[in-house]
Each structure stands twice: as structure tokens, then as C-alpha cells.
Amino acid sequence: MSSRAVSPAPPRYRPQTIWDARHAFFDEGTAPVGLVDDAVLRSWRRCSENGQEVGEPVEFQPVDRTGVARLLQTHRELLDAARPELADLAGSVADAGYAVLLTDRHGHALAVDGAIAQRSAPLRLAFRAGVDLSESAIGTNAMAVAIREAQPIRVLGAEHFYTETQIFHCSAAPVFDPQGEVIGAVDVSRDMPGMVDSTLWLAARCAQRIERRLFRRRQAYVHVEIDAGSGTCTEAAGSGAWLAFGESGELVAANRAARSLMGLPPQALQVNFDSLFVERFGAWVSALRRSAQGAPLRLQDGVRLRAVALDGTAVAPPARVAVAARPATADAARPVFGDARLAREFDRALRALRAGLPLLVTGETGTGKEVTARALHAAGPRATGPFVALNCAAVPGELLAGELFGHVEGAFTGSRRSGAIGKVEAAHGGTLFLDEIGDMPLPLQVALLRVLDGKEVVRLGCNQPRPVDVSVVCATHRHLQQMVAQGVFREDLMYRLCGHTLHLLPLREREDFDAAVDALLQRFGAHAGRVGPALRARLRALPWHGNLRQLAHAVQRALALAEPDAELSIEDFGVDSGPIADAPRSAGLLEAITEQTIAAALQRAGGNVTLAARQLGIGRATLYRRLKRRPD
Incomplete structure (x- = not known):
């Protein structure tokens, strides 16, 4: 302290x-x-x-x-x-x-x-x-x-x-x-x-604990705590002096204690590791990786220090790569569904993932597609590996290729010195989650298909392929089959990604609406009694087009604006209290997606039901029963 x-x-x-x-x-x-x-x-x-x-x-x-x-x-x-x-x-x-x-x-x-x-x-x-x-x-x-x-x-x-x-x-x-x-x-x-x-x-x-969380979330190659002589840098006895460096040794962040320790002025970030310390950055990072006790450091003026990995992680994946920590057990990672249908579908998707099939998670905006993907990863066979997410709709098309495949130094104007690893390569040994896959430009769809089929990636500006082993989970709120018909999504990529489809029901169709409300109230420090039966009925009747995300924001808003411990009212939630107007049902959509997936598998298998069933991850008898239910 x-x-x-x-x-x-x-x-x-x-x-x-x-x-x-x-x-x-x-x-x-x-x-x-x-x-x-x-x-x-x-x-x-x-x-x-x-x-x-x-x-x-x-x-x-x-x-x-x-x-x-x-x-x-x-x-x-x-x-x-x-x-x-x-x-x-x-x-x-x-x-x-x-x-x-x-x-x-x-x-x-x-x-x-x-x-x-x-x-x-x-x-x-x-x-x-x-x-x-x-x-x-x-x-x-x-x-x-x-x-x-x-x-x-x-x-x-x-x-x-x-x-x-x-x-x-x-x-x-x-x-x-x-x-x-x-x-x-x-x-x-x-x-x-x-x-x-x-x-x-x-x-x-x-x-200080809040500061530590904020510091660890700062995108960087390595986060360390400086030990000024005690020999240990625990939360209780540590210096609280934290440094973060990029892949090339550039100083990304230095908190108040670190700046005081090293005499750095406020906001001084145009600083490199080699200008601060005698050691060379690459060799020092290697030493940090090898030792749980940290690695020695010596300031340019001769003062000797030691750095240990902040929160026990020696070197984080490169910048902007999110890594999910493994839960204590697979069951601990499994989300608790109050809706029996969702629980069954999650278990089926997990079996498909364990069988090596790529997954497509579909559902309206706000239904929790990334949360579900993270849960599948954490409960799956690659839980010890990284979970790397990329939202294809959040990155401009001209930058998406670099984010996905990485680049070498000088690959394009503004590229990082020494290059950068891409999301595909960063996910090696783990799970690559591509959100809003329907928004990926057509030229990149071709490149992604080659990566997934060839299991290797080539960084921009380089000719040398690098082997990758990733499990792929994609998500979209769009109808990929319609996009294929419109010529804006490649049919071969759709088949490559749809080994198994998990459809997330919209909030208005779930059986666990009250459980979702109670969970959100608990998350924000309130008791379930603040939402009475009459208000729950009114909330259940709303369309919730933003689904769980909209509900979470509405609950947070209501608790922020209402009087302390007062029972909440519909006005506190700030949502339209009118009735649902012809809200679409998911059953038909789920049925259509299932039929499309079966048809695609049969086409790939040349009509061979046994081979198609193996590709779908289901039994041959199950597929036969499904085909018999089809109308003539």
C-alpha cells in the first residue's frame, strides 16, 4: 500500500x-x-x-x-x-x-x-x-x-x-x-x-484494487509490478508500482507509484524500455517468462529493481487480444438457464464443439451471443487456451484484414513497428470468436475460408504461412442463407462455419424472464422485492427488441433513478410500456435454419444420409426421422 x-x-x-x-x-x-x-x-x-x-x-x-x-x-x-x-x-x-x-x-x-x-x-x-x-x-x-x-x-x-x-x-x-x-x-x-x-x-x-483491475485491462504485451527491494510484490506488501509495455518495448502505461519511483513526469509515454533500463527488452521478457519470481531490472542510473508479472501473468497475448480465464470446473462455466429449451440447446452445442465442429450462434441483437460463446469455450476441451474475439462489424473493412491475419512491419501505412499478430494466430490452441460474421466483406470471406481449410495464416506483407489450430465459433443476427441468395455472403464459407447452429431465443420468448430480472437486480445490489408482481407482468409484456442487453440497461437505469429501497415503477425503467406489436417468433426461424443446415449437409454428402449425419454430429436414425417429417 x-x-x-x-x-x-x-x-x-x-x-x-x-x-x-x-x-x-x-x-x-x-x-x-x-x-x-x-x-x-x-x-x-x-x-x-x-x-x-x-x-x-x-x-x-x-x-x-x-x-x-x-x-x-x-x-x-x-x-x-x-x-x-x-x-x-x-x-x-x-x-x-x-x-x-x-x-x-x-x-x-x-x-x-x-x-x-x-x-x-x-x-x-x-x-x-x-x-x-x-x-x-x-x-x-x-x-x-x-x-x-x-x-x-x-x-x-x-x-x-x-x-x-x-x-x-x-x-x-x-x-x-x-x-x-x-x-x-x-x-x-x-x-x-x-x-x-x-x-x-x-x-x-x-x-488500489480498482486501479489494478483498470491497469490489467490496459491493452499491452506485458504488465509488471516493480519490487523496490522487499523481495515480494504481493497485493498486501507490493510496491503498487505498475508498468505496461507494448510488443516493441514502448511504455504503454505507468501508474502514479511507478512514475514516482522512476522520476517520470505525468503523461510521459514517449518512452521506451531501453531508455529506462540497462537490460534489453526481448531478453528481459524471456527471463520474465521463465521465472515465477520475476526478472531483475536496473535503471540507467544503476538502481537495481525486480519486476514480477502483475497478477501472475508473465506476458499477455499481444495488443487487443482478449483471453478468457479458465473456470475451476467445466460445470462452473456452464451458464444457468431457467429456460429448459436453452439449456438443452447449449448442451447440444457443447457436444458439437467437443466433436470438433465449428459453431454458428444466431439470435437477435442483445441475446448474449458472445457471453454464450465464452461459456462454450470455458466448458469445452480448449478451456486452457485463449478465447480471442473479433467483432467484424466494429472494424472498418480496410483494417479488418490486418486485425484478423496480422501484418509485418511496413505492410501498409500506419502499420505497427515490428508488425503485429492477428486474431487468428493469437487464438492458436484456443477458440476464435467472430461476432457479426455476416458483416465481413466478401474479399475477406475468401481469405478466411482459405485459413480455415488450410489451417495456416499468412500475415499481410509476408509470404511465409504460419500453422494455426483454432476452434471457430461465429455469431450473427443476420440470416446467412438469405445473404447467400443475395450474393453478399459466400455459400462455401457458410457451410464451413455452420457445423452446428445454436439459436438463442429472444427475451420475449424465454421462460425465465423473472429469473433474468432477479439476476440483474442482484448484480446491481438490489433485492428482488423491488420489482413487484404487477410491474413484472408489465415488463414481460414488452417486446424487448434489445433483449438481455436492453433489460440490463433498463434495470440499471431504474435503480439509479428511483428513491433508495423504493419499489420500482414502469416509469423508472424508461421503456415503452405499450403492447407487443406482432413480435416475430423464433420457432419458425429455428426450424428454417435447421432445414437449411440439413440440406447443406446432404448436398455436401451427395445425398448420403450416413455421411451427412456424421457431418451434423447426430445419429443416422435421428436424421432419417427428421427427413420423414418433411412435407412431400
């Missing part, structure tokens, strides 16, 4: 001392040095200079509903990294009556956890998403001071600037981004005195 100043321990709460300081500052106009923390005193000065009066009423006004939704969307990356850590922190302090809060760098509340329902009305009003908790809005408070001073701080009782907020007792720590800039704060508060000293340490630890 040496990356942030948490010690020495703050003094115990001494109300009379604080009141003496207030009297000196507000009544006599003198500086009460030594009676309150200097950071608190500086905050009092800022508030006074801004024309704020201690007796003014304080209103905890959230931004408008649209503003809350926009705020949460803007800080989604921070929220995703923070939620598990906030939940862990809340589990430590909730029984003692503490509430937990995350703010952005401007002091706007983003997420709340812990003992909220049992707290006073002012605290419940303050701890709502969107509320402005900055100094300019509510005066001196721990979150605002921690952000402004870039250090952990306690603000107890009468240390708060305004009279109305003096019931609060708060400990807060700033959250820094991978470049060492403050992006938010973690706060632990309650509305009664007797705050335990450890709350400041807990807030600082939570902030």
Missing part, C-alpha cells in the same frame, strides 16, 4: 478539537494549524473563497434521468472494474452500519453499496447515482477532498463545511487511472460518530 499515503494513522475523533478549529477559522479568522488536517483546512478556505456560507441549506439534487444514464455510460469502464471491489468492501463494513460509494473525478456519485437502507434520510439522499457531491455543491467532504488532494483522507463530523452535513463521518481514497491521473474516489461513510480507523485503510485498499 506504499503507493498511497495512508499512514500515519489519523487521530481519533475529537469533537471539541474540531469545534475549536471551527471557532478559530470561521469566527476569529485565524488558521487553526494542528487542530484539523491541513487538507481539511485548505478545503474550508476554498469553500469560503467561493462564497459558501456554513449555515446554508444543502440539497442533494441528482441530475436528470437522462443525465444519470449518460453519466453511467460515460464511466462504464470504471464501474465495471469497481463493482466487485465495492461489493467486497461493503461486505466488510455493512454490518457496522457503513455505506460505500464510488464517485467520478468531478464528485458525481456513480455506485452505492453497503448499509444504505438503515441510514438516515440525508445519507440516503446523498448516496444516489448522479448526485453532485463536489466541494462546490456540498462543501468539505471526504470524497471531494480526496480527489482534490489526491490522497486518502478522513472528514469527521464538524470537519464538514456545512452544518447540515456534520452528521456524516467519512473516509475516502482517490482512484487513479493507469497513467496516474485521478478519475474518482471510493468513500466509506456513516451518519454516527465512532468511525473505526481501519475504514481509511479499507477505502484505500479498495481503490
Whole structure:
């Protein structure tokens, strides 16, 4: 925890001392040095200079509903990294009556956890998403001071600037981004005195864990923690100084502690490994790979250090490659479906994957195609290998080939120095997930087909093929058969990708709508009782064209905008409450896709039912029964 100043321990709460300081500052106009923390005193000065009066009423006004939704969307990356850590922190302090809060760098509340329902009305009003908790809005408070001073701080009782907020007792720590800039704060508060000293340490630890998550998500070739001499870099004893380098040794990220350790100015990223250290980057990375104890480093001025892989991963796959961690067991990776049909289809798809068949996952937008693909990978035979995802619709056509196949140095204008590995090659030994495969341009479809058939890839600008062994899972919301008929998707590639098709039902047709709502409520820290039976019935009747993704956003929005612990209403969800208008059913689509797949298999097999059944991964008798059900 040496990356942030948490010690020495703050003094115990001494109300009379604080009141003496207030009297000196507000009544006599003198500086009460030594009676309150200097950071608190500086905050009092800022508030006074801004024309704020201690007796003014304080209103905890959230931004408008649209503003809350926009705020949460803007800080989604921070929220995703923070939620598990906030939940862990809340589990430590909730029984003692503490509430937990995350703010952005401007002091706007983003997420709340812990003992909220049992707290006073002012605290419940303050701890709502969107509320402005900055100094300019509510005066001196721990979150605002921690952000402004870039250090952990306690603000107890009468240390708060305004009279109305003096019931609060708060400990807060700033959250820094991978470049060492403050992006938010973690706060632990309650509305009664007797705050335990450890709350400041807990807030600082939570902030550092969030920072670690954010740092590990920074795309880089290698993430390391610098050991300045203790011999170990654990979460409890480590330096908290983190560095991330690209494939060529360029500095991608350096957090606040690392910059302080090495004397790097803020935002200095035009730095290379070789300019910082005596070692050569390539040889040093090889040494890091070989040793669980890390690899030595020596700064150019001769100072000796040691670096260990951050979170135990020596070298991550190259930039922009997402790798899924293997679950403890295959069963742990299997998603829990409340819909029996989906559970059966998932098991069938898993059997097909284990048999080596390529999978096509179909379904409307927001049905969870990538989540399902990740679950199939984690429960499948390649769970120890990488899961590499590429959204074919998210990358411009002219750049997609480089993303997919990689390139050598100088292959095209703007190509990376020393080249770059492609998604296909990065997925070697694991699973390649191609989302929105229907949006892939025709020329690339030809190249992909050659890769899949030849099991080798050639980087752009190179003639040397590289062998690859990947399991392929594709996904689309489009009808590939129709696209083939329209001439915009290759028929041979469609057959190559459709070894087995898993169709995900839209939300309006699933049998587990209530279970999905309850799971989302739990994810966002709310209890199932906040959505009553009448509201559930109204929600079930909606079309949900955005499916699970739309429902998740709607639940998150409702919880952010509603009063704490109040039962939610349809207005909180911000969705059209009208009836479904001729919503398409999936049964017909699934039947059509099945028929298309069977017809394609029979065509490839020249009418041989036994061979076609083997290609489909089903028994010959099953295929015969299916054919007999066809209309004449």
C-alpha cells in the first residue's frame, strides 16, 4: 500500500478539537494549524473563497434521468472494474452500519453499496447515482477532498463545511487511472460518530484494487509490478508500482507509484524500455517468462529493481487480444438457464464443439451471443487456451484484414513497428470468436475460408504461412442463407462455419424472464422485492427488441433513478410500456435454419444420409426421422 499515503494513522475523533478549529477559522479568522488536517483546512478556505456560507441549506439534487444514464455510460469502464471491489468492501463494513460509494473525478456519485437502507434520510439522499457531491455543491467532504488532494483522507463530523452535513463521518481514497491521473474516489461513510480507523485503510485498499483491475485491462504485451527491494510484490506488501509495455518495448502505461519511483513526469509515454533500463527488452521478457519470481531490472542510473508479472501473468497475448480465464470446473462455466429449451440447446452445442465442429450462434441483437460463446469455450476441451474475439462489424473493412491475419512491419501505412499478430494466430490452441460474421466483406470471406481449410495464416506483407489450430465459433443476427441468395455472403464459407447452429431465443420468448430480472437486480445490489408482481407482468409484456442487453440497461437505469429501497415503477425503467406489436417468433426461424443446415449437409454428402449425419454430429436414425417429417 506504499503507493498511497495512508499512514500515519489519523487521530481519533475529537469533537471539541474540531469545534475549536471551527471557532478559530470561521469566527476569529485565524488558521487553526494542528487542530484539523491541513487538507481539511485548505478545503474550508476554498469553500469560503467561493462564497459558501456554513449555515446554508444543502440539497442533494441528482441530475436528470437522462443525465444519470449518460453519466453511467460515460464511466462504464470504471464501474465495471469497481463493482466487485465495492461489493467486497461493503461486505466488510455493512454490518457496522457503513455505506460505500464510488464517485467520478468531478464528485458525481456513480455506485452505492453497503448499509444504505438503515441510514438516515440525508445519507440516503446523498448516496444516489448522479448526485453532485463536489466541494462546490456540498462543501468539505471526504470524497471531494480526496480527489482534490489526491490522497486518502478522513472528514469527521464538524470537519464538514456545512452544518447540515456534520452528521456524516467519512473516509475516502482517490482512484487513479493507469497513467496516474485521478478519475474518482471510493468513500466509506456513516451518519454516527465512532468511525473505526481501519475504514481509511479499507477505502484505500479498495481503490488500489480498482486501479489494478483498470491497469490489467490496459491493452499491452506485458504488465509488471516493480519490487523496490522487499523481495515480494504481493497485493498486501507490493510496491503498487505498475508498468505496461507494448510488443516493441514502448511504455504503454505507468501508474502514479511507478512514475514516482522512476522520476517520470505525468503523461510521459514517449518512452521506451531501453531508455529506462540497462537490460534489453526481448531478453528481459524471456527471463520474465521463465521465472515465477520475476526478472531483475536496473535503471540507467544503476538502481537495481525486480519486476514480477502483475497478477501472475508473465506476458499477455499481444495488443487487443482478449483471453478468457479458465473456470475451476467445466460445470462452473456452464451458464444457468431457467429456460429448459436453452439449456438443452447449449448442451447440444457443447457436444458439437467437443466433436470438433465449428459453431454458428444466431439470435437477435442483445441475446448474449458472445457471453454464450465464452461459456462454450470455458466448458469445452480448449478451456486452457485463449478465447480471442473479433467483432467484424466494429472494424472498418480496410483494417479488418490486418486485425484478423496480422501484418509485418511496413505492410501498409500506419502499420505497427515490428508488425503485429492477428486474431487468428493469437487464438492458436484456443477458440476464435467472430461476432457479426455476416458483416465481413466478401474479399475477406475468401481469405478466411482459405485459413480455415488450410489451417495456416499468412500475415499481410509476408509470404511465409504460419500453422494455426483454432476452434471457430461465429455469431450473427443476420440470416446467412438469405445473404447467400443475395450474393453478399459466400455459400462455401457458410457451410464451413455452420457445423452446428445454436439459436438463442429472444427475451420475449424465454421462460425465465423473472429469473433474468432477479439476476440483474442482484448484480446491481438490489433485492428482488423491488420489482413487484404487477410491474413484472408489465415488463414481460414488452417486446424487448434489445433483449438481455436492453433489460440490463433498463434495470440499471431504474435503480439509479428511483428513491433508495423504493419499489420500482414502469416509469423508472424508461421503456415503452405499450403492447407487443406482432413480435416475430423464433420457432419458425429455428426450424428454417435447421432445414437449411440439413440440406447443406446432404448436398455436401451427395445425398448420403450416413455421411451427412456424421457431418451434423447426430445419429443416422435421428436424421432419417427428421427427413420423414418433411412435407412431400
